[in-house]
């Protein structure tokens with residue numbers, strides 16, 4: 001075996017064969033039948049494979065690489081921070097990247113959200129939100145309020161608490177159902193993004209809250225876009241009605257904007273489509289432009305003071321890499337870069353290019369729906385795709401698309417030009433047409 005200190009001498013076969021033996025990839029079996037594509041560098045919107053081929057990245061590395069790869073502004077911020085301090089514990093210490101980042105997040109989110117708790121992944125940001133909600137009610141002498149309500153077809157992460165909020169039937173975690181905490185689930189909103197939401201659309205949620213509010217701490221939803229659970233877009237009015245219900249039944253409202261935050265839906269945060277403010281907000285993914293792993297749970301004074309001024313006071317959570325300075329400086333640079341750009345126009349341009357490019361898919365057999373929102377394009381199929389068959393077909397066409405189940409979708413980096421979006425969409429249409 002070649003020395004691990006000389007990874008660039010490893011060719012495609014060595015990388016792929018060794019990977020197959022020693023690495024366990026996400027959502028996959030370790031039985032050695034996964035042919036992961038070795039990627040050796042990435043720049044702009046292109047991933048360079050070990051054999052020299054380049055792929056246009058239609059996934060933004062699972063929503064996060066909004067500025068693409070190898071961006072000079074991002075690189076410079078990280079290099080400068082590396083020269084200062086790569087990591088320091090956050091217990092009892094603080095540092096400029098964390099303070100500046102928290103300030104900008106407080107400025108950019110609704111005025112009521114004024115506290116930031118950092119963690120290292122989206123799933124953990126959700127765990128933190130759950131703990132905040134439970135501890136809040138404990139401190140209010142209502143310890144019986146311990147249950148959450150989540151939406152069917154929702155997805156909130158892979159850790160135990162987060163798994164307990166994913167759809168227990170259609171979701172990927174049902175195997176653990178017996179040992180997961182039991183929460184309530186309301187039907188996913190049926191009202192589409194551009195449709196009104198009637199009282200009937202939210203009746204099941206209202207009934208649930210009415211019947212069980214004494215034990216319900218919080219409702220958690222992905223605002224506007226239900227991502228990994230189905231790439232569904234729903235009406236902003238649903239959120240307006242949901243906020244009113246939470247207020248009526250004295251229940252906290254948590255928004256999981258881990259996927260939707262930072263411009264993806266055409267607003268800086270998806271909740272802005274509805275002008276609704278949650279009590280707790282989870283951020284992650286494109287928070288750092290995909291450069292580092294960082295997440296944040298924000299909350300309002302009601303939650304922060306409610307926990308801090310009563311009961312045990314301290315919030316008992318503190319990951320080792322909390323507020324990592326490299327990650328915070330990446331997030332600060334990414335966020336400052338985003339808001340310095342005409343990103344709304346960019347997302348509108350991407351939306352128009354996706355609409356145009358995916359239009360021919362409507363005519364294909366087996367296509368249920370083609371939908372776009374902001375910089376997200378989705379083709380929903382009648383049948384689930386065979387990943388082992390479909391993935392190489394995309395790579396042959398020079399694009400990186402990673403479908404799941406019945407969904408073939410893209411959320412490109414915001415820097416992708418119209419020509420590359422057209423290539424991406426043409427590949428999606430062509431692959432589905434070839435599959436028949």
Ligand code: PMP
Nearest residue numbers: 121122123155156157227258259
């Ligand atoms: N919530 C949502 C809405 C997500 O899309 C994801 C990631 N797909 C998570 C939570 C979990 O984030 P992470 O993968 O960083 O743990």
